[in-house]
Amino acid sequence: MNLRFEEEMKKEKRSRIIKESLIFLAMALGVILLAWLIVTFCLQKVSVVGSTMESTLYNGEDVIVNKTSYLLFSPKRESIIAFYPETEEGQEVSESSILIRRIVGLPGETIQVKEGRVYVNGQALEEKYNYEAMQAVGVAGDEIKLGEDEYFVLCDNRTDLDDSRSGSFTKVKKDNIVGKVLLRVSPFSMVGGPDIQETEPQEEESK
Secondary structure, three states: OHHHHHHHHHHHHHHHHHHHHHHHHHHHHHHHHHHHHHHHHHEEEEEOOOOOOOOOOOOOOEEEEEOOOOOOOOOOOOOEEEEOOOOOOOOOOOHHHOEEEEEEEOOOOEEEEEOOEEEEOOEEOOOOOOOOOOOOOHHHHOOEEOOOOEEEEEOOOOOOOOOOOOOOOOOEEHHHEEEEEEEEOOOOEEOOOOOOOOOOOOOOOOO
């Protein structure tokens, strides 16, 4: 009687261990599948090319782009975006052509660069970060009217003219936006604005 009871207990224990192992395996596979879906469809690694985004991002750095950021919401001013430049119809685009810039002008706005600053609808824009004054204005010397799906972008390195001031891609269409730049891979950190250190005035020496 006792032997039969012990056998039943051992059998029940084995069944419980197998069941728990299968549940753990299913959960692990689910986590791996979820991670794969996120990496494949939600996130994308993009390399920074050139000095256009210094001193926020530097040449050769890798960043993580959230491709789902603008599925429900529109891009906001000051956001750093990854996008494809406008190409001729039928021309193929590759991931190596992805550009990274900061949004300054939003759909429907009128943008102009003068006196080294950005003007939105005729008013000087108070920007969140401290940028160098722009010496070159390019096509933005005249007012640029943005359409309902168009954005005006600038380099964080304002001495570089490879942005919406250039005739190469004056306006960025929403359909060409890959997503929002969120993270720097190495060193791993959030992406904010240019790291410009202001020098504090030195105290006068006592006579």
